[in-house]
Amino acid sequence: MILLRKSELEGKIVTTGTVPPAREMAALMDQFIPAIPLLKITDGGEPWLAGSRCRKCDAIFPGDRAVCASCGDRHSIESIRLAQRGTLYNFTVVYRSFSGVKTPFVAAIVDLEGGGSLRGTLLEVEPDPEKLRRDMPVKIVFRDTGQTNQEGRAFLAYYFITAEEPGS
Amino acid sequence: MSDVYIVGIDMISFGRYPERSVPQLGAEAALLALDDAGLSIRDIQAFYCGNLMQAHQMVGQRILREIGETGIPVVNTANACASGATAFREGYIAIKAGMYDLILVVGVEQMGRGLLGGSARPDGFVEEGVFGSMTTPAMFAQIGMEHQRKYGTTFAQFAKVAVKNHHHSTFNPKAMSRRETPLEEVMSSEMISYPNTKLMCSINVDGSAAAVIASQAAVNRLGLKGRAVKVRASEMTSNPYTPREDSITDFSVVTRNCAKMAYERAGVGPKDIDLVELHDCFATAEIVHYENLELCGEGEGGKLIDTGFTTLGGQIPVNVSGGLLSKGHPLGATGVANLYEIATHLRGEAGARQVEGARLGLTHVVGGGPDVGSTCVVHVLEKA
Numbered sequence: 001m002i003l004l005r006k007s008e009l010e011g012k013i014v015t016t017g018t019v020p021p022a023r024e025m026a027a028l029m030d031q032f033i034p035a036i037p038l039l040k041i042t043d044g045g046e047p048w049l050a051g052s053r054c055r056k057c058d059a060i061f062p063g064d065r066a067v068c069a070s071c072g073d074r075h076s077i078e079s080i081r082l083a084q085r086g087t088l089y090n091f092t093v094v095y096r097s098f099s100g101v102k103t104p105f106v107a108a109i110v111d112l113e114g115g116g117s118l119r120g121t122l123l124e125v126e127p128d129p130e131k132l133r134r135d136m137p138v139k140i141v142f143r144d145t146g147q148t149n150q151e152g153r154a155f156l157a158y159y160f161i162t163a164e165e166p167g168s
Numbered sequence: 169m170s171d172v173y174i175v176g177i178d179m180i181s182f183g184r185y186p187e188r189s190v191p192q193l194g195a196e197a198a199l200l201a202l203d204d205a206g207l208s209i210r211d212i213q214a215f216y217c218g219n220l221m222q223a224h225q226m227v228g229q230r231i232l233r234e235i236g237e238t239g240i241p242v243v244n245t246a247n248a249c250a251s252g253a254t255a256f257r258e259g260y261i262a263i264k265a266g267m268y269d270l271i272l273v274v275g276v277e278q279m280g281r282g283l284l285g286g287s288a289r290p291d292g293f294v295e296e297g298v299f300g301s302m303t304t305p306a307m308f309a310q311i312g313m314e315h316q317r318k319y320g321t322t323f324a325q326f327a328k329v330a331v332k333n334h335h336h337s338t339f340n341p342k343a344m345s346r347r348e349t350p351l352e353e354v355m356s357s358e359m360i361s362y363p364n365t366k367l368m369c370s371i372n373v374d375g376s377a378a379a380v381i382a383s384q385a386a387v388n389r390l391g392l393k394g395r396a397v398k399v400r401a402s403e404m405t406s407n408p409y410t411p412r413e414d415s416i417t418d419f420s421v422v423t424r425n426c427a428k429m430a431y432e433r434a435g436v437g438p439k440d441i442d443l444v445e446l447h448d449c450f451a452t453a454e455i456v457h458y459e460n461l462e463l464c465g466e467g468e469g470g471k472l473i474d475t476g477f478t479t480l481g482g483q484i485p486v487n488v489s490g491g492l493l494s495k496g497h498p499l500g501a502t503g504v505a506n507l508y509e510i511a512t513h514l515r516g517e518a519g520a521r522q523v524e525g526a527r528l529g530l531t532h533v534v535g536g537g538p539d540v541g542s543t544c545v546v547h548v549l550e551k552a
Contacts (some may be wrong), residue, residue, distance in 0.1 A: 095359045120298075
């Protein structure tokens with residue numbers, strides 16, 4: 001399980017390096033709201049990524065779908081959990097963005113293990129196009145975005161960080 | 169079904185007109201196109217108007233307030249960067265259907281400066297920088313980087329597209345920017361989203377373009393054959409399902425499907441085409457679309473720019489107008505302005521940038537964005 005280590009929440013909430021007990025976890029995560037619908041948080045406080053799979057044509061979609069956009073079938077969509085590991089398919093380094101957005105950052109496209117592809121920000125790498133390696137393994141982490149809604153609740157988002165090579 | 173002809177077409181010089189309104193800009197192009205055809209607004213039976221930013225404000229009707237409210241049907245189209253091409257195609261379909269003989273099409277847009285989009289969601293959350301980037305330069309940078317991943321296309325090759333199109337623009341008095349930009353200057357200008365530098369991004373400008381299109385019967389009746397340009401194909405596609413559609417907007421499959429249909433409809437192949445105006449909203453896009461439009465084989469896009477194949481004087485000159493990179497990209501006007509460029513060459517009236525002996529030309533526009541989808545419109549025009 002990858003969530004709520006101190007480093008990953010940037011020290012905002014968790015003060016120890018260990019994963020807290022379930023009840024504490026639920027209380028902690030209660031402060032957050034998902035920044036995007038496909039990010040869900042269980043009652044136990046565990047963030048996860050929702051997806052949909054078509055039993056008929058095997059297409060996989062991030063988020064919830066009612067009808068398969070690939071084959072049009074209305075009765076074959078099942079809800080799945082998307083994998084939290086994948087590989088860096090493609091990227092750009094963004095140097096100029098909308099005002100107020102901190103640059104540079106790596107805008108990445110990650111193909112998830114088992115299907116589905118997400119766009120997101122790749123953290124903890126040097127934002128240098130020459131140094132980023134396509135197909136490198138990455139994993140999903142969940143972090144406080146630093147943004148809050150009108151009620152003061154923090155938006156929780158998924159991000160990518162590099163993962164160790166499998167087997168290493 | 170009747171053949172469809174362009175009998176009048178023109179555009180205003182693209183630029184910045186903050187003191188003028190969208191209807192005023194559109195009206196100017198409309199009158200230019202009517203004058204080009206030698207017709208009056210009273211001859212026009214229906215009007216199709218493409219505009220994006222004021223899509224809910226009946227731009228077409230407001231243009232008629234400027235040039236004559238004759239009570240004809242007005243259809244306002246909004247379809248991202250393909251809004252103008254969509255309006256043209258709807259007019260084409262109406263003539264094909266036999267409903268009308270003479271139709272006016274206008275594409276018009278007034279733009280702010282700088283990056284498009286970027287406002288927070290209604291709940292106050294700013295996705296940019298969290299879920300990657302939704303800026304258009306980043307989106308098309310990723311499309312270029314995908315080409316680099318597959319074929320090793322280099323930053324310099326992408327930059328050469330800007331060198332070429334800026335060179336072409338020096339021959340086009342209606343382009344916003346008319347200035348040579350050597351490769352070193354393109355590559356060392358401000359990096360916006362790797363590999364697109366500032367000089368590899370299209371310019372947000374105000375602009376309008378208009379066309380009068382006619383049935384075969386109207387061309388014969390009014391004696392307009394002389395400068396008429398025949399529309400050999402007018403095809404549109406939307407993005408089909410692609411496995412990465414949630415992470416990268418598709419502009420390639422949608423273009424490939426559309427180009428294939430357009431070549432088939434026109435009964436010609438890419439080798440028959442004398443010049444192309446394609447959607448170079450960013451330099452990276454142009455190389456990808458060389459392959460999507462079958463101007464070369466898979467992975468040969470980089471080579472095409474290296475060898476001058478697509479430069480004025482080459483085998484298939486691409487974006488001799490200066491393209492969106494230097495002519496400017498007023499979203500709703502772009503799809504009609506591209507038709508103006510091709511028609512002008514087919515009429516032999518393109519002056520210093522004339523593609524000699526041009527007989528068949530192709531226009532291509534795409535529109536779309538992250539989490540939205542995309543569209544493509546391709547036209548094939550022939551000297552009548």
